Amino acid sequence: MSARNSSETARVIPEATVARLPVYLRALTALSESGIRTCSSEELATAAGVNSAKLRKDLSYLGSYGTRGVGYDVEYLRYQIAREIGVTQDWPVVIVGIGNLGHALANYSGFRSRGFRVVALLDADPERHDELVAGVAVQPFDDLESIVEEHGVAIGVIATPALAAQNVADRMVAAGISSILNFAPAVLTVPEGVDVRKVDLSIELQILAYHEQRKAHGAQGSLPDGVADGVPEVTEAAL
Amino acid sequence: MSARNSSETARVIPEATVARLPVYLRALTALSESGIRTCSSEELATAAGVNSAKLRKDLSYLGSYGTRGVGYDVEYLRYQIAREIGVTQDWPVVIVGIGNLGHALANYSGFRSRGFRVVALLDADPERHDELVAGVAVQPFDDLESIVEEHGVAIGVIATPALAAQNVADRMVAAGISSILNFAPAVLTVPEGVDVRKVDLSIELQILAYHEQRKAHGAQGSLPDGVADGVPEVTEAAL
DNA sequence: TAGATTGTTAATCGATTAACAATC
DNA sequence: TAGATTGTTAATCGATTAACAATC
Known part of the structure; x- marks a missing residue:
């Protein structure tokens, strides 16, 4: 071995x-x-x-x-x-933030079948506690440390709003987690030795939009729906 | 302009x-x-x-x-x-496959605020039709062509099971969509000129697992939970 | 042996980084 | 002018690709 x-x-x-x-x-x-x-x-x-x-x-x-x-x-x-x-072994995973995306992740069968086991779903909102999602009860975020220790969790998934993400990451790292998959649209700062991978849905769409814009070739051509070229006003919300 | x-x-x-x-x-x-x-x-x-x-x-x-x-x-x-x-303009988007992930995507506020507008939610399952998700009614997948034409949709999101993904992509391309964001764990074949970006949750986790395995340094060391080293048996499901 | 296909080499391409001249 | 900071150059690094010798 x-x-x-x-x-x-x-x-x-x-x-x-x-x-x-x-x-x-x-x-x-x-x-x-x-x-x-x-x-x-x-x-x-x-x-x-x-x-x-x-x-x-x-x-x-x-x-x-x-x-x-x-x-x-x-x-x-x-x-x-x-x-x-490393997927011949079983990796215990915690998911923090059980909103729409957290639900989807908890229910995603592809994790289980590929060497990952969701051992806990955590949320800071007491309203969500005890709810069963994919057969697992949602627990308070404050249980993080004990759960990480009990199951030897090395990988954490963040599916919270952007504003909560850095705090969640800090707590995860302090608890001993050293690999984070981040779905929150936020830049995370973590100590050296901690791996963060980011999945950002709107960034992926924006990359597609860039290429799409160029396909409708360059400056000329039919631009879809609400063209606002020349108007210096873009609104982008925090989340 | x-x-x-x-x-x-x-x-x-x-x-x-x-x-x-x-x-x-x-x-x-x-x-x-x-x-x-x-x-x-x-x-x-x-x-x-x-x-x-x-x-x-x-x-x-x-x-x-x-x-x-x-x-x-x-x-x-x-x-x-x-x-x-290209996000000073508004990009109409359709989402196909309104399961857990489709729900989460439809509810994701980050799309709207970043220049994308979900104009339709489509699903092949009649059980799901007419359900309201984020204020939008789920429609039959067969409505794809008319919706794409009506709204000038250039970007499609696939959130179906893996087996359905290629067919959905083919239909999207035939309908005139030329940018696809694919959440299904499947390799899509599309004609030249069509852009596909892939978001694969379990692949992201596997990349983290690889690095995590190496951190627990290399061969020796405490490996988490169910170590099965040397046993040539891995089971990975289709989805 | 002849045909097929791997594993590797070397060339090319693209991305990152540090340093600094240009310039506000 | 002196200090600050951009925009660009050039060096380095890493990834891709084609070609082919090794070898089954």
Whole structure:
């Protein structure tokens, strides 16, 4: 159990590759479920939505799990990637902020099936306490510390309004959480060693809008609905 | 209204910069709301969570909107960025798939306030039709084409199960939508010219898990809960 | 062996960063 | 003018891609 790989040499996996490993894992799972035992880098790349050169390069950081002239054993590669990511084990997770998004996250079956277990739902609003969401009772936010300690929680999800997010993050970090998935539209400041990933719905839409605007080609052309070009007035709310 | 900039020269803005513009916009809005009229690149960079060199480089792709020795006029820069992104206008959006996540998205106030207007909520399940979500009635998915045409919808949001996603995307594209925000855990194939951005909750968690695993440093150390190292068995569901 | 496909190399491309000249 | 801060340059770093030698 100590050596994870026969040829253990402090592999450094580029961030861009790390971000794609879960995509490969999902593609391999799909292939496996449709009964496919073996695949080429070309086939797997297509299923994952990347090109095969990138796929092979990515996999090369993990080791040599393929067979030249043949391809990859789907089950074997799937396990190797799952182990590399760390989802062969079970990660206890807490979700803070049980509004609309918190509900959706709590009910998301994809967490459970991919190595994550929601051990607690927390909310500062007493009105929400004891409500059952996806079979789990909503608890007071102040229970955070005891829950983190009891379950050894390392990953926290923030689904609160923007204004509450930094305080929640501070409390999470103080409680021992060192990885945070942040859905609140706020910039979080955390100590070194704590990882924060951000999912921001309106930012994604704005990126699409930028490209969409350019497609309707540049300056000219039909702009949708309420064009307000030249009027220096934009209103953006806090949340 | 034809020339968007006095010195219009087909500016090419790098993707990485485009992805950060909405972050700057949000930071400027926050500064503006706290009554700040002027800021330096250092201050804005801190508010946006980047370093000031990157901020200035990013802004330089838009033009010269600052004053040396002084800094940036918050309102002016905010408007310039909003215009560049395209959120000085109103973008009609449809959301398809009104399950938990669809509900959360429909209720998300951040869309409306940032230049997006949800004009329709669609679902293939008749059980959900006519239900009011955030004041909007859920309509049959088959109404997609007429709604897209009526409102000039260019951006669609997919919040369906994975299996339905490709079909929804195909229909969206056929109806004239050319930007898609996909929340379904599926790889979408779309024609050239159509933009797809993907938000995948479990992939974000898996990336965090990877880093978390390495923090508990490498092979040794206390691994949380149900360690299953060496057992080549992972189960990942389709959704 | 001949055909197929991996794993790796090297070239290219794009993003980040530090430093500083320009200039308010 | 002196101090401050932008906008830009150039160096560095990391990611992508094509091509192909290794090898099943």
